[in-house]
Amino acid sequence: MWRPRTRTILGPGALLLTLTVSAFARVNLPDWVQSAAAVDPGKLPPETKAVLLLDETDYRVTGPGEYVEHSRTVIKILRPEGREYGDPEVHFRRGEKILSLHCWSMDSSGQAYELKDKDFIETGRFYRFILYSDHMERVAQAPANRAGTVIATEYEVKRREWINELGWTFQGEIPVVRSVFTVELPAGWEYRANWAYGARVEAAQTGPNQWTWTLSNVPGIERNIEPLMPPAYVLFGRMSLAYFGPGLQKPTSASWKQVGEWYSELVAGRASPTPEISEQTQQLIAGKTDFDSKLRVLTQFLQNQIRYVAISIGIGGDQPHPAGDVFRYRYGDCKDKATLLKAMLEVAGIRSDLVIINSDRGFINPAVPSSWGNHVILAIELPKDVPQGKYESVIQAQSGKRYLIFDPTDEHTPAGFLRSDLQSSYALLVTDSGGELIRTPLLPPETNVISRTGHFALTADGALSGAVSVENGGDFAAEMRSLLHSIDQREREQLISRQIGRSIQGFSLEDVNVEHLDQPQTDLLIQYKLATPLYGQVRGPLMLVRPRVLGDKSAPVEHKPRHYPIELGQTARETDTYEIEIPKGYEIDDLPEPVHIDVGFASYQSKVQVEGSKLRYWREYVVRDLSVPAEKYSEWVRLQGTIGADESAAAVLKRTQ
Numbered sequence: 001m002w003r004p005r006t007r008t009i010l011g012p013g014a015l016l017l018t019l020t021v022s023a024f025a026r027v028n029l030p031d032w033v034q035s036a037a038a039v040d041p042g043k044l045p046p047e048t049k050a051v052l053l054l055d056e057t058d059y060r061v062t063g064p065g066e067y068v069e070h071s072r073t074v075i076k077i078l079r080p081e082g083r084e085y086g087d088p089e090v091h092f093r094r095g096e097k098i099l100s101l102h103c104w105s106m107d108s109s110g111q112a113y114e115l116k117d118k119d120f121i122e123t124g125r126f127y128r129f130i131l132y133s134d135h136m137e138r139v140a141q142a143p144a145n146r147a148g149t150v151i152a153t154e155y156e157v158k159r160r161e162w163i164n165e166l167g168w169t170f171q172g173e174i175p176v177v178r179s180v181f182t183v184e185l186p187a188g189w190e191y192r193a194n195w196a197y198g199a200r201v202e203a204a205q206t207g208p209n210q211w212t213w214t215l216s217n218v219p220g221i222e223r224n225i226e227p228l229m230p231p232a233y234v235l236f237g238r239m240s241l242a243y244f245g246p247g248l249q250k251p252t253s254a255s256w257k258q259v260g261e262w263y264s265e266l267v268a269g270r271a272s273p274t275p276e277i278s279e280q281t282q283q284l285i286a287g288k289t290d291f292d293s294k295l296r297v298l299t300q301f302l303q304n305q306i307r308y309v310a311i312s313i314g315i316g317g318d319q320p321h322p323a324g325d326v327f328r329y330r331y332g333d334c335k336d337k338a339t340l341l342k343a344m345l346e347v348a349g350i351r352s353d354l355v356i357i358n359s360d361r362g363f364i365n366p367a368v369p370s371s372w373g374n375h376v377i378l379a380i381e382l383p384k385d386v387p388q389g390k391y392e393s394v395i396q397a398q399s400g401k402r403y404l405i406f407d408p409t410d411e412h413t414p415a416g417f418l419r420s421d422l423q424s425s426y427a428l429l430v431t432d433s434g435g436e437l438i439r440t441p442l443l444p445p446e447t448n449v450i451s452r453t454g455h456f457a458l459t460a461d462g463a464l465s466g467a468v469s470v471e472n473g474g475d476f477a478a479e480m481r482s483l484l485h486s487i488d489q490r491e492r493e494q495l496i497s498r499q500i501g502r503s504i505q506g507f508s509l510e511d512v513n514v515e516h517l518d519q520p521q522t523d524l525l526i527q528y529k530l531a532t533p534l535y536g537q538v539r540g541p542l543m544l545v546r547p548r549v550l551g552d553k554s555a556p557v558e559h560k561p562r563h564y565p566i567e568l569g570q571t572a573r574e575t576d577t578y579e580i581e582i583p584k585g586y587e588i589d590d591l592p593e594p595v596h597i598d599v600g601f602a603s604y605q606s607k608v609q610v611e612g613s614k615l616r617y618w619r620e621y622v623v624r625d626l627s628v629p630a631e632k633y634s635e636w637v638r639l640q641g642t643i644g645a646d647e648s649a650a651a652v653l654k655r656t657q
Contacts, residue, residue: 027112029104033152036074037106041177042217048175049082050075053150055170056180061189061243064250065161068099074152075174077145085174086145088115088153094134099156101138108148115140162318163262163371164243165253168213171198171237176218181239184210189245192254196365198237213239221564227556229564230627234362240370256369259356260428260435263371266319267335267354267430271342274324281347291383292390294348295404296521299415302341302408303520307331320376335376337408342378351381355405357427357440361626364426366437377422379403379429379438380415391416392443397429398436405440412478414520417447420475420570424626445573445622448474449523452574454549457581462536462543464580467511468550470526475570477524484517496528503550507532536653543586543653547608547617549578554644562633568602572623580615587656588615592649597642599635601625606646615651 029037036054044051054074061067077086088103103115120138142151170179183191187209198218203211223232242252251262273281284301285294309331320326320335323343332340335354342352356373358364364372382394382402393405393416405422406415413419424442428435449471456466472480484492493512500507507530515525537544553574582588594607606619621643628636 027104027114029106029112029152030154032072033074033104033106033150036152036178037076037150039177041076041175044078044175047079048220049079050077050085050174052172052174052176052179054178054180055176056178056182057168058182058184059166060184061186063186064245064248065164066159067161067166068156068158070154070156072152072154074150076150077147080147082147082174083145086142086149086151087140088120088142088151089137089139090153090155090157091135091137092157092159094136096160097158098138099158101155103140103142103151103153105143105145105149105151107144107146111144113143115143162266163251163253163259164248165371166241166243167238167370167372168241169233169236169238170215171218172220173222173232174220176220177216179215179218180212181214182206182210182212183241183243185243186245189243189248191241191243192252193239193241194368194370195239196237196368197235226562226564227558228566228568230362230567231360234360235564238368240368240372242369253369253371256428256437257434259369259371260430263318263354263356263428263430264432264434267339269322270320271323271339271346273343273347274327277323277327277340277343278347280327281344284344285348291350291386294350295380295415298341298344298348299406299408301344302337303411305330306337306340306408308333308337308409318371334407334409338376338378341408345380353379353381353403354430355379355427355438356430357422357425359421361421361423361425364428366426373428375407375409375422377405377407377409377427379405392447393418393423393441395438395441397438403429410478412481412520413475417474418443419478420448420626423570442626443474443571445571445624448476448570448572450476450572450574452551452576452578454578456549456578458536458545458583460583460585462538463531463533464535464549465529465531466580467529468527472524472526474572476572478520480524480526481517481520484514496526500530500550502552503548504530504532504535506534537650541655542589543655544650545580545615545653546648546650547578547580547592547615548576548606548619548647548649549580549617551576552647553604553621554640554647557637557640559637562630564630566628566630566633566636568623568626568628570623571626572621574621576617576619578617579611580617582613582615582653585655585657586653588651589654590652592646592651595619595642595646597639599632599639601628601632601635602639604639604643604646608651619646 039053041051052075054072056072058070059067075086077083090101092098101117101120105113120140122136122138124136168181185191201213201215203213206212221232221235240253242254244252251258253259284297288294307330320339321332323340326332326336326340338354345352355377357375357377358373359375380403382404391404394402395405396402405418407422410419423440425440427438427440429438451471454466454468456464458464493509496512497509510529512528516522588610591608596605602623604621609616
């Protein structure tokens with residue numbers, strides 16, 4: 001799928017190249033570089049790696065979907081690790097033309113350097129699972145790229161887009177002293193701007209049909225500056241600008257309906273079933289008369305028989321390949337797989353529509369119509385006779401129709417469910433008449449479960465041994481299946497050992513067995529045996545034993561103000577039940593108190609009991625929300641403190657003889 005075309009320094013990403021560049025005897029820095037380099041950035045946080053002194057971009061729109069982008073940036077490297085932000089780069093697609101490209105740098109001693117167009121190297125921007133893409137970049141290594149150096153880049157590119165939309169991301173990982181965004185439109189054209197996050201500023205008219213937005217002293221949002229925070233780029237301040245001319249029919253992003261019209265036009269006819277698709281579909285659904293059985297067999301075919309491989313050329317970055325081609329070659333990317341499934345469902349008499357979504361929850365803002373999705377899934381219309389509650393991943397559209405939201409790319413999550421990073425997200429339902437903004441469903445905790453049970457025996461010298469069974473359902477099962485499918489038995493044992501090692505040291509593992517690995521409709525079962533010689537801590541006549549044998553759920557916290565939401569990953573219900581046979585000659589002297597805490601977005605409870613000669617521990621951890629706002633951080637800290645104390649609590653055994 002596509003990514004938004006925006007302009008700013010979001011973070012490191014340039015390919016590091018080794019170039020031999022000498023300082024010229026006389027390098028004249030442009031006036032705009034000297035002016036920006038002389039700017040005092042003010043007081044910055046001491047850990048700031050680099051600062052963007054100037055980020056200035058001018059767009060001159062020349063026609064529908066065509067414009068010239070002129071960019072100037074000036075960065076000052078403040079710390080050695082800030083060098084990753086300094087290397088110049090410009091992205092483009094085949095068919096677009098780089099009109100000019102230069103880079104200048106000046107080190108802390110005042111020595112100046114220059115790179116010209118010939119000093120840059122052209123390379124492909126390949127992503128994982130992309131077989132081929134015509135997204136390219138010109139990159140170089142800035143001379144004297146070290147602390148104290150100022151690096152300036154200027155380029156001009158003639159670009160083309162399939163939708164009349166521009167994006168301005170005025171915030172990134174490093175602070176920005178001055179960010180300027182200018183748009184010049186043909187006479188009589190208009191624009192509409194929508195803002196996501198950050199401070200909205202009014203435009204100043206700076207020429208005939210030309211407008212400029214200016215922001216100063218924009219703070220950076222560094223990656224992972226707080227534990228469990230959202231991806232930094234989701235939080236960046238940004239603006240989407242739709243532009244349009246009198247009577248212009250080319251779609252824009254002025255409304256969600258118009259974005260839907262744009263994509264509906266792109267996909268028109270692509271999901272038409274070919275004779276081969278019809279024949280295969282009829283074979284698959286032969287003898288199946290109800291909606292559910294048809295749905296299961298067709299979705300499983302897409303998940304298992306069509307490989308995920310992306311080929312992105314020109315408009316192919318946005319437009320799916322015809323369903324017939326995807327079926328014939330047995331591969332495609334997300335939009336291709338969704339299009340083929342749509343065609344097969346049509347043969348089976350089931351309606352469906354494509355859905356544009358972003359895999360990072362929160363990036364698509366309902367107040368900002370845009371084409372900024374990066375993934376395509378499918379909304380499958382449910383017949384009226386399908387009862388409520390039959391499937392979990394269901395939404396109701398404005399039309400009153402119910403849709404099952406399904407991701408054909410996700411080979412481990414069966415129809416009726418939806419993996420967590422696509423839940424509770426805004427997405428665009430693309431219909432024949434345009435687009436409708438929807439919110440994908442939030443699945444209840446019971447859809448993602450882990451149930452651990454263990455039966456152990458404890459010896460008088462503190463050795464522990466026993467058998468463990470771990471049942472995984474929902475996202476937990478899908479994630480584990482994905483991991484286990486890619487590794488052999490030895491690596492599987494190493495994976496399980498690492499998980500156990502978070503709770504127990506010095507153990508041995510044997511008899512590892514995995515069941516239902518290739519049955520995504522069934523919970524995944526992992527069984528093994530373990531032994532450790534030093535579990536119980538003998539202290540004279542006493543022995544300290546931790547009833548919670550496995551499973552660390554407590555998360556680290558920072559005792560300082562929180563600025564960003566806490567991402568919990570998925571709703572979930574986890575239970576642990578462990579029985580420990582008390583060694584002969586010992587009795588229970590003291591037990592941890594029962595625990596119960598409920599903070600709304602999550603709850604935790606545990607209890608320890610004695611049943612005959614066995615010590616029995618049980619706990620339950622329930623997560624109800626995907627994200628916790630920063631203002632509830634104190635509740636998160638309280639929850640983690642309770643969990644951590646319970647996980648480390650010990651029962652006291654006393655020798656009886």
